Amino acid sequence: MQTEPLTKSEIAKRIASDIPSGSYVNLGIGLPTLVSNFIEPDSDIILHTENGMLGMGPEAIGNDIDLELINAGKIPVTELPGASYFHHADSFAMIRGGHIDICVLGAFQVSFAGDLANWHAGDPNDIPSVGGAMDLASGATETFVMMTLFDKSGKSKLVKECTAPLTAVNCVNRIYSDMAIIDISAGKIEVREVFGISEGELLDRIGMN
Amino acid sequence: MQTEPLTKSEIAKRIASDIPSGSYVNLGIGLPTLVSNFIEPDSDIILHTENGMLGMGPEAIGNDIDLELINAGKIPVTELPGASYFHHADSFAMIRGGHIDICVLGAFQVSFAGDLANWHAGDPNDIPSVGGAMDLASGATETFVMMTLFDKSGKSKLVKECTAPLTAVNCVNRIYSDMAIIDISAGKIEVREVFGISEGELLDRIGMN
């Protein structure tokens, strides 16, 4: 057992190393964009950004910044050889049609059945914004969630039932978190690895024991 | 009154001269393709062919023949400046979405209400083939029919109700025929011009009197 929880970068590195060579991958805005820092240039992994591009490269710096070449988080990025551009309907045809092998999304909550809540924390004062999250969560072949396993007050984000509004039902295949990597398959949880916590304590804290 | 019925070329010429400058036009296979011979090069009329092209030029001859540049009748054609190519779903988005100003189609029968029958003569031994006729008849802003007004046995093709299988309901705006030009609007027939026949005799022969 590793004695320390993973840092955000370590989580991102684990995700990157688990993505098979040749995959088409969409990285959600926020935390998941860290994954791109750990994708090996020779891995043949191709990044999709829902605002109309395949073959997205690293964040642009200096003279490479072009305000008409941005990612889903509106950050200037670069173009890799083999890239292509397309309009929004075609971009979401890729997502909805099951052509994206893996998407990596952040989460407020994930249920034991794989339901995802990541677009609205539930506070009625918030301005609701969904973007492409629902399309990605329901459309990608596999959905990975990247998050801290417990919130700041220590409550588990992996829950029996989500209390925050859902993004999609039964869509999460795997959770990569600071404390554990957890598979969800056919409504069942399987802890693959723990970090800085024993499996027994982990199951206690998420209410599985 | 003109004393002779129009020839096919004369019908085609009339249609061409009635198409407003700047129109996007689809000419159906068969008789309607004759219309292209009479479109003035400076008329700014742009021809659409449903197999994926705007800006279609005249039939290709000699060294200009390219078997990957054909019209809906599979005849080699040419490309005019300003042409564009697109796939079949985009091509029929143009048709179904109401972007084609005028289509010119042949017909077996047209009803007084503007129903069109042009894809299947009704003989059960025929091999049924519809192509883009239904999409064009229902999708184009205006549908012109080009036909002889009477069949070989002298029966009117403009009928109270079509007996041949329909292509689309209430879609024909105008008939250009050898004997008359006839408008159909809100289920009413209006004879605009007759050729080699009096209006009274015409109405008798089509059963309108």
Place this chain on the structure above:
Amino acid sequence: MSASFISATEAISHVTDGSTVALSGFGLAGQPLHLIDALCDSGASSLTIIANNAGNGETGLARLLGNKQVAKILCSFPRQQDSQIFDELYRSGKIELELVPQGTLAERIRAQGAGIGAFYTPTGVGTQLAIGKEVRAINGVDQVLEFATQIDVALVHGHIADQQGNVIYRKTARNFGPIMASAARYSVVEVSRVVPIGELDPESIVTPSIFVNAIVDCEVKYAN
């Protein structure tokens, strides 16, 4: 009918009070800033706006919102770091919001342009955004019925047009432009350059002229 080459002011005269206006763009990339400025100057009010976001900073769509010209916005992602003008209007109940998943927004626009009245999509099933919508199982997958979105005027940011009105775009500024141009009763594309007919490769034209009613040539503005 073939495209006109007119000024932004002339193009915007097709927008009237209460019009539904689609604006291309994802954040600021592809937002038709020159056309939106003309729309601001026109004073047209009670507009319904269709766009992916709800404005950034103080320019473009944000300026239009700040002018109180917009009654309703249909979008997927209004909240951004610099969406303060929308945020204030929304929190004070001065603007109506219809929130739509981004892919459903794109497909509803595409459907309108393609003459498809409605379609079934798995996106959103079982969520708040599907409440009140018809659901149907197709091949064992629940799908929501979504309707095409009618648009009076589309204001689109393109890159280069030819003198017939064919348009190409630039990088991720393409985004919603082509589908909005196809969907509107009247489509306007602002471009940074107009070239003679025949200069664009027929294999590479993204928006054929059939989808374009007016081109606004901004070359002088872009050059400044």
Place this chain on the structure above:
Amino acid sequence: MSASFISATEAISHVTDGSTVALSGFGLAGQPLHLIDALCDSGASSLTIIANNAGNGETGLARLLGNKQVAKILCSFPRQQDSQIFDELYRSGKIELELVPQGTLAERIRAQGAGIGAFYTPTGVGTQLAIGKEVRAINGVDQVLEFATQIDVALVHGHIADQQGNVIYRKTARNFGPIMASAARYSVVEVSRVVPIGELDPESIVTPSIFVNAIVDCEVKYAN
């Protein structure tokens, strides 16, 4: 997953008895003749074919039909001057025909690729081809419900591919290729040339590599 560069025979091994196979092409333009020849040689039988036409002359799709490998064809325009092989099979009841309006055929394929389960179209309302189909009035216009078409393998004729599997087409040979490539579980594109990654303009790629499972390079064959 990224595209493989393989032989026609290897690509065709993904077709099994009873598979649904989509073939690009409008008449002979864009018909994937090399892949169809490999399909003929494979002997796969009881196929359902999706294509615009039902074969011309004695080659390509017509040869496949003549080989008795096809149980059913879904197309819009089977009857042509040189469709004698289909005509004979059809008249003798040896092949099943599902006739679909051309735009509906295209949209059913596009819907499958785009994850849209079904859609409403005005095409065909009130005709024999809508018998037994659901009809719904949308904004006062009757529309027919049409379902996405599942495809096991698409065989597509492209023009040039890069080594990542991005594809461009040539003139009206583009036709059904891009939508079929997007719709199939396994998509094969035959091309006349393969170029290094980076040689195709990112703005002009018609079928991004994400829609392509295998590229068959026919350069040698085309050169003959």
